[in-house]
Amino acid sequence: MFRRMVLLLAFFVILCACGNGKSGPYEVVFSMDGPPNSESASITAVPAGKRYTIAIVPKGVEIPYFQYAAEGAREAGAEFGDEVIFEGPRNADAEEQIRIIEDLIDRKVDLLAVSANDPDKLVPVLRKAKQQGIRVITWDADTEPPAREFFVNMVEPETLGRHLMDTMAMSMGESGEFAILTGSLAAANLNEWLRWIRVQHEEFYPNMKLLEVVPTDDDQNKAYEEARRLLAEYPNLKGLLGNSSVGPPGAAKAVREAGKAGRVKVVGLSNPNLMAEYLRDDSAQMATLWSPKKLGYLTVVLAHRYLDGAKPADGQEIDKVGSIRVNGDMVIMGEPLDFTKDNVDQYDF
Amino acid sequence: MIFKRGLTFRFRDMRLSSKLIVTYLLLTVIPLSLLGYLTYAQYARSVEAQIGEYMPKFLYQANADIAKHMNELMKLPEMLFNSEDSLAILRRSHYGNRSDMNRDRYILNGYLTRTYMAGSNPDLIGVYVLSNGRLFQSAKISFREQDWQQSLQRYGEQWGRDDRTRILLPGQIDLRFASDVPYVFLLKPLFDADNRKLLGNMLIAVDLSFIDGILHNFETNERAQLWVMDGAGQIVYHTDRSKIGQRDPEISHYPVKNGSFRSMAGGESRLVSVNQSQALGWVLVHSIPAKVLTERTDFVRNVTIFVFAGIVLVTSLIAVLFSWNVTRPLQRLSSLMKTVERGNFEVDLKVPGGDEVGTLARSFNSMIGTIRELIRENYQIEIRQKEAELYALQSQINPHFMYNTLETIGMAVEEGEREPVVEMVTLLGRMLRFSVSNQSKSVTIGEEVQHVRDYLTIQKYRFEDRLDFAIELHLDDREPHTMYTPKFILQPVVENAIKHGLEMRKTLEIRIAVSREFGARSGKTDLVMRVRDNGPGIPDERLEQMERMLRSAGYEGRSNGFGLSNVNARIVMMHGPQYGIQIHSIKGLGTEVTIRIPVMHALE
Structure with a gap:
């Protein structure tokens, strides 16, 4: 009898066990969930809480191009909560730039982003910064590669150099004499562009003659003076090409004052704001540039991310900038923009 | 506990067929339905899973x-x-x-x-x-x-x-x-x-x-x-x-x-x-x-339930039939037992098959048969004993003996012999008293021997020198009065000897010996009485016939030798086949009849 009772009890237990599983409104059948992960965090990219001190060193603080770049840099700094120090020599002077970098090293910034006036002279001071644990990148104008982690470039040098030559040739009708106003003969980026200008010239435009390459030290007054000199010296001068932002406005001013507007063509790298008046009265035909604001913004964004531990990657999409390209340790922001009298009003830099 | 005891009580008192059906349900339907349910639930679950x-x-x-x-x-x-x-x-x-x-x-x-x-x-x-x-x-x-x-x-x-x-x-x-x-x-x-x-x-x-x-x-x-x-x-x-x-x-x-x-x-x-x-x-x-x-599985489930119900129905039917098959012979057995209880042994339980119930029925049948046989045997023994006693009674007051004795007395009276007459009358009286007075089946050896001595003494008066006898008791002094023997076993043997002996011979000598002897068949010490005569003996074929008659249980009328077979039958009935009468005879020399009975010290 006892055995029967046990048997009945066993049945009862089995029945209970069968009915049991259904307690509660949900019963998991299958789960693919791994350990709980917050993948949704990547959708709303909240900036990492850490704040950095980022020093942006331009070629010259008084050059409008760099002032616009500073605007963009500050915009990014405000978004990340970083302190952006914008300090540099007054004009494109390497010695002064070194002193300022020394000063910034003493202030223990987290990162130095330098637009180098001289690719070689700056190397020792940047090495020193690196030894003190300060990250070093370059933007706008590069140094020797070992001195920095990566270089934020605006455009492909070849593309820009060939394009500048093309705009000169186009406005001059592919024949005649022209001169080039460059910034500093030491600046690496200007020399690189200059090299490609020459390549394009020799390759496609045999009827054009390059008279002179004149340095302006990124000083607008000096550019103006040099342009006047060239106009006086070469009566057959048909074109002036500036490959640093102070060149074309100075040249255009000289051309206008010489009453040669439209006869001597002025093209080159410069800010639309500086060029707007000359473009309108045909003292200049075309300006080419990129957005320095965007460059400043991108530099700080990449600097911040680098401090967070992420290096820029090819094809990376940067908010409010677009996709960037990375070639070795060189970041390329995008393509150059051309400004004519038709579109120059659209741009504010 | 109450529940348990109640269930126990109830289950024990249930009919066997109900027990079988309940057990079947417990062992078959419940596991089967449980299995079915579990299988379906598991299947549905696996589909879901x-x-x-x-x-x-x-x-x-x-x-x-x-x-x-x-x-x-x-x-x-x-x-x-x-x-x-x-x-x-x-x-x-x-x-x-x-x-x-x-x-x-x-x-x-x-x-x-x-x-x-x-x-x-x-x-x-x-x-x-x-x-x-x-x-x-x-x-x-x-x-x-x-x-x-x-x-x-x-x-x-x-x-x-x-x-x-x-x-x-x-x-x-x-x-x-x-x-x-x-x-x-x-x-x-x-x-x-x-x-x-x-x-x-x-x-x-x-x-x-x-x-x-x-x-x-x-x-x-x-x-x-x-x-x-x-x-x-x-x-x-x-x-x-x-x-x-x-x-x-x-x-x-x-x-x-x-x-x-x-x-x-x-x-x-x-x-x-x-x-x-x-x-x-x-x-x-x-x-x-x-x-x-x-x-889709629901269809399978419905079919399963349908098939399950069918199987349960069929198997339940089989279970009921089976339990009925088992219990019906038992019921018949119990009703037959009731009949037997009431005294009717003329029953026969017919259950075919070699299973336990069949075996039980066969055992029952054989038991009833044995009982019936035993009853019949007892009945027959009783009848035979009554018959034997009746015969013995008749022999005791044999009119022929009475007549002969009275004639002898008469002759003695004529001859004027007073003493033998007195003795004969005394002996005859004692014999009659032995026959009449004691109603029990057993008497002491002394009494039995006294009786046959009286008989022989009377016969000696009648036949005078033609008859001679001697009685030897190889027993202790007290034993003839403490040992018992069935009553009236010696006289028929002696009577037989005198009758046949004196028919053929002029003189007859009869020797009676009572002694204790080891019996090979009973395996212990028996009381043996030997009646020996020097009569003509019995021819071999007659001896065989007589021995056959002694061994057979039945009676064949009151033919010659009826007295012997009666004695033998009574001893066998009372004490078993290892006791009884044996006859040894050599033609022309004489006959010895051995009566073998157990040693009995008290009345049984």
């Missing part, structure tokens, strides 16, 4: 397809930046005259139509660009709301912290298209990266019907519900269109974000599979009533 396992994988794929499609769509606004003309228009903030503005609108609307509406993407319903208070648009379907422009303008100046394309879910929009298609807005801030300024916002209305196409690839059952919602439960798309824009209140209770679970919410058991996409955070849900999943 199977779907629960592959559905999330489908959903994952579908979700990935949706996300991929949405990502493609979210890249569409970039096309606007490829057009310098369009950017130039958007960068304008004020106009000198109305016609400039209308021309810009014409240009940009045309661009939007060419690029988006007439483009290769059929999922776009409309594209709206809001910039500096201006609205540029191109749409396939118009809005229902009259004031849709004002509603849209609200989005015009919104500005997130980045310029990513965001998705405005139906619940965040209060605009409906005339054809009531499910849609979302893609909101793209138009950010002028060069000037670092917001130009405005672009809204692209995307028809979500493409999700139908993706989902219909793997779910065609119309009772299944599929919906897409964002991480907060805001329903973006639903197979039931009326639910679009509502919130799923249960999302926070979902036990898994990628997988399947059974839900009892809403009173109906449903199998819910969910998958959350990594890219959009959208949750794709597939919900199907459990009933639908098991519809």
Whole structure:
């Protein structure tokens, strides 16, 4: 009898066990969930809480191009909560730039982003910064590669150099004499562009003659003076090409004052704001540039991310900038923009 | 305890057939039904588990397809930046005259139509660009709301912290298209990266019907519900269109974000599979009533139940028949036993078969037969004993002996011999008293010997010198009075000897010896009485005949030798076949009759 009772009890237990599983409104059948992960965090990219001190060193603080770049840099700094120090020599002077970098090293910034006036002279001071644990990148104008982690470039040098030559040739009708106003003969980026200008010239435009390459030290007054000199010296001068932002406005001013507007063509790298008046009265035909604001913004964004531990990657999409390209340790922001009298009003830099 | 005792009591008192049926139910029906139930439950579970396992994988794929499609769509606004003309228009903030503005609108609307509406993407319903208070648009379907422009303008100046394309879910929009298609807005801030300024916002209305196409690839059952919602439960798309824009209140209770679970919410058991996409955070849900999943198995279940019921019916019938088969002979046996109890032994239990019940019936039959036989035997022994006693009684008062004795007495009286007469009369009187007075079957050896001595003495008076006898008792002094013997066993033997002896011979000598001897057949010391005569002896064939007669149980009338067989029969009846009479005879020399009885010290 006892055995029967046990048997009945066993049945009862089995029945209970069968009915049991259904307690509660949900019963998991299958789960693919791994350990709980917050993948949704990547959708709303909240900036990492850490704040950095980022020093942006331009070629010259008084050059409008760099002032616009500073605007963009500050915009990014405000978004990340970083302190952006914008300090540099007054004009494109390497010695002064070194002193300022020394000063910034003493202030223990987290990162130095330098637009180098001289690719070689700056190397020792940047090495020193690196030894003190300060990250070093370059933007706008590069140094020797070992001195920095990566270089934020605006455009492909070849593309820009060939394009500048093309705009000169186009406005001059592919024949005649022209001169080039460059910034500093030491600046690496200007020399690189200059090299490609020459390549394009020799390759496609045999009827054009390059008279002179004149340095302006990124000083607008000096550019103006040099342009006047060239106009006086070469009566057959048909074109002036500036490959640093102070060149074309100075040249255009000289051309206008010489009453040669439209006869001597002025093209080159410069800010639309500086060029707007000359473009309108045909003292200049075309300006080419990129957005320095965007460059400043991108530099700080990449600097911040680098401090967070992420290096820029090819094809990376940067908010409010677009996709960037990375070639070795060189970041390329995008393509150059051309400004004519038709579109120059659209741009504010 | 009460329950247990009650059950015990009840079960014990139940009829055997009920017990068998109950046991059958316990051992067969319950395990069978339990097994059936468990199998079905397990099967249904495994079907569910199977779907629960592959559905999330489908959903994952579908979700990935949706996300991929949405990502493609979210890249569409970039096309606007490829057009310098369009950017130039958007960068304008004020106009000198109305016609400039209308021309810009014409240009940009045309661009939007060419690029988006007439483009290769059929999922776009409309594209709206809001910039500096201006609205540029191109749409396939118009809005229902009259004031849709004002509603849209609200989005015009919104500005997130980045310029990513965001998705405005139906619940965040209060605009409906005339054809009531499910849609979302893609909101793209138009950010002028060069000037670092917001130009405005672009809204692209995307028809979500493409999700139908993706989902219909793997779910065609119309009772299944599929919906897409964002991480907060805001329903973006639903197979039931009326639910679009509502919130799923249960999302926070979902036990898994990628997988399947059974839900009892809403009173109906449903199998819910969910998958959350990594890219959009959208949750794709597939919900199907459990009933639908098991519809096909339900047929199997019904068939199983039907077959099960059939089997239970048939086996129950067999069980009833079987238990009846077992218990019916037992019932018959019990009723027959009652008959036997009442004294009727003339019964026969006919149960065929060699099983236990058959064996029992056969044993019963043989037992009844044995009882019957025993009764009959006892009955016969009784009759034979009565007959033997009657004969003995008759022999005691044999009229022939009486007549002869009285004639002898008469002759003696004539001759004037007084003493022999007195003695003979005395002896005859004592013999009569021995016969009459003692009613018991046994007497002491002394009495039995005295009786035969009296008889022989009387015969000696009659035959005088022709008869001679001697009696020897090889016993202790007390023993003749303490040892018992069946009554009246010596006289018939002696009578027989005298009768046959004196027929053939002139003189006869009779010797009677009583002694104790070891008996080979009984295995112990017996009392042996030998009656020896020197008569003519018995011929061999006659001796054989007599011995046959002694061994056979029955009587064959009162023929010659009846006296001997009567004595033998009485001894055998009383003490068993190892006792009785033996006859040894040698023709011409004489005969010896040996009477062998057990030693008896008390009356039995």
